[in-house]
Amino acid sequence: MFARGTKCNARPPENDTKLLIRRRSTVSVDWGHVFAGRVGGMTASEIRELLKLIDRPEIISFAGGIPDPDLFPSSAIARSYEKIFQSNSGAGAALQYSITEGYTPLREWICDYMGGKGVNIGLDGVLVTNGSQQVLEFVGKLLIGPGDKIVVTRPTYLGALQAFSPYEPTYLSIPMDEEGPEMTALTEALAQKPKFFYLVPDFQNPNGTTVTLARRHAILDACDAAGVPVIEDTAYCELRYDGEHLPLMAALDCERNGGKLTNVIFGGTFSKTMVPAMRVGWVNAAPEVVNRLVLMKQAADLHASTINQIVMHDVVSQIFDSHLKLLRTQYKERRDAMLAALDEYAPPGVTWTKPEGGLFVWIEAPEGVDGTELLARAIKEANVAFVPGSAFHADRSGKNTLRLAFSVTKPAQIREGIRRLCELLKTAA
Template sequence: MTVDWAHVFAGRVGGMTASEIRELLKLIDRPEIISFAGGIPDPDFFPTAAIARAYEKIFQSNTGAGGALQYSISEGFTPLREWICAYMGRLGVEVGLDGVLVTSGSQQALEFVGKLLIGPGDKVVVTRPTYLGALQAFSPYEPTYVSVPMDEEGPELAALEAALAEKPKFFYLVPDFQNPNGTTVSLARREAILDLCVKAGVPIVEDTAYSELRYEGETIPCIAALDAARNGGHLSHVIYCGTFSKTMVPAFRIGWVNAAPEVINRLVLMKQAGDLHCSTINQIVLHDIVSSIFETHVKHLRAQYKERRDAMLAALAEFAPPGVTWTKPEGGMFVWLELPEGVNGTALLERAIKEANVAFVPGSAFHADRSGQNTLRLSFSVTKPERIREGVRRLCNLLKTG
């Protein structure tokens, strides 16, 4: 008798769906495709020389190599956690080692948060739109999503207040240069969001993957810092998720979580059960390079990505037909387009690939309720300025022809 796997699978498997972005990344290897799909760093900017030197130092001694290739503690490589503590201190958050867990990218942090906080039917508040990877991380735990619309300053407060009244487990938010729409939540809105969540007793899961990639405007304190300022420098209502994937190298798969120690203690147990710990050698190498080049490297990234963002905004201003609007992000990797009602982003993608050799991500992927059919996300991070201009021209010509 054969196994009926569909019957054997746990019920929560039904909440697991493929990432449209991960599938679209396969198109990047086709040279004829101008891809605005994957929001990934440009490998031309990876600090390969510094990485090579760091690995070389490890293997210069048998003792160093042995430790780097060995099992390690689940919480993470202690010097790297100490660096994270110092980094958070500069942001205004006083966190000790007991408030830090190193994770396999911020994606694992989100998955752990879902496992820790969500039970079947529990409500989770997200923005509309929101990060697709967060939906993928949370959905297997069978939440009911409550989506809050956004304006140019962030989540709309009246809608958020109504959502919090439904007693959700947490509010998930990307406050800086949001993936997918590039919006940055204003300082006044951050304060108001924190006020509402504190009043409702609802924690905020703050995803800061893009916060270092600011190209213009004033830096805005993270919500974790606002929370800490009200609580003697320590975190109370915020779970802060950070990552080195956008600033250093995604293949290291190193991110982290800051939260109150009682939260971190539970997350460490999940880490032990999940994969024991992140790669020891990768953590050692990452600590070496962030200790020596973090500030200068991020400064270089800002200059390079700013040029590409500017190229995309200029091309849209030149070629976009009437009825198409787009965001003008101060940083990050994304521009969000809203098309006239009736234009379907998924159908447009099929045409764009076949007729124009251009790829992007349909906006409905970033909506918990699969709305936003007339929206799409363009990423400028891995495409050179001249190719950005040409890709936008081709895409806009398709929109003009209907």
């Protein structure tokens, strides 16, 4: 019974309230127990961490495979944004929500661009994404279940491993030769009924290898026979400095299937050819695949930035071809500087690739050299940074390999950085 005049919901005295708060605050969540099991497959990007070194002026960095900001088409981008904000109606549309599939004029431009490369698609075969990295993440979500087998090359793009690993796949890593993935190993992997084969066919990140035309046909022959789709990642295909452009895997797939994109999922991006910060990429695939990816995009972030898509369309419509000529000239000079310096300074037993394009040179040091240990020495003793090659192996092999990027370093610095690195390599084994 309560005494007359009291209420059952009366507040406790102030000191008692503070005591209750203190007692409650002692209970904490065991986040390790709450996290989903797939979180264990998520790892930090060694490249993202190494990018922090670029801001240190004393470091000669071969670490980040990023475009040179001095080459960004900043004026064209600024004019495009200014044009949008000169019109109230234009600004309103650019700052508003948009359809998930992407800004229609940009998708139409992508259709024309891909058509010029032999990939004939309609609007229903295009989804604009937040960079091609989002394509990889969506592919993982769409196709990989726990324990499912997927085929990757050894080495392969680190960002792909990061995108796929949370979905708990079993990796089937196949070696590469100078023409691309080794076909005997690929055939054996395909016999294990994997979900897909992920491939960077042009100037691969990390080793700069370009898959030959004959090998592209052989890969499609094998994958088609096994009923295994190919995920084609083409971030670097426009950055060719020598030789002739090869047909896309997607174009060969269309050629085999009556003009329709059937067994290849194609990921494209403007990050390496225009600017990365606008985060505009795209995926081309059969409409039934794109329809599923659209649902994932809706759930993930509704759509890519409307204003960035409008600006990107405006810029590429005006300067895409001329800007590519500038990039190819500048990056070719830097690639040549790196290859010349390696020819001059590399010690016996060290080999490297000679890519026809892209942003990377791949070094293989003698057995016994540990790239991670060498990196620690290189930063401390020589003010040089690179990425240890083991980061690009699903099984963490390749400890004696290094990836060198030449895109943001001027030729004179490249020469000096290679000289310093090669001095360390002489004593590393």
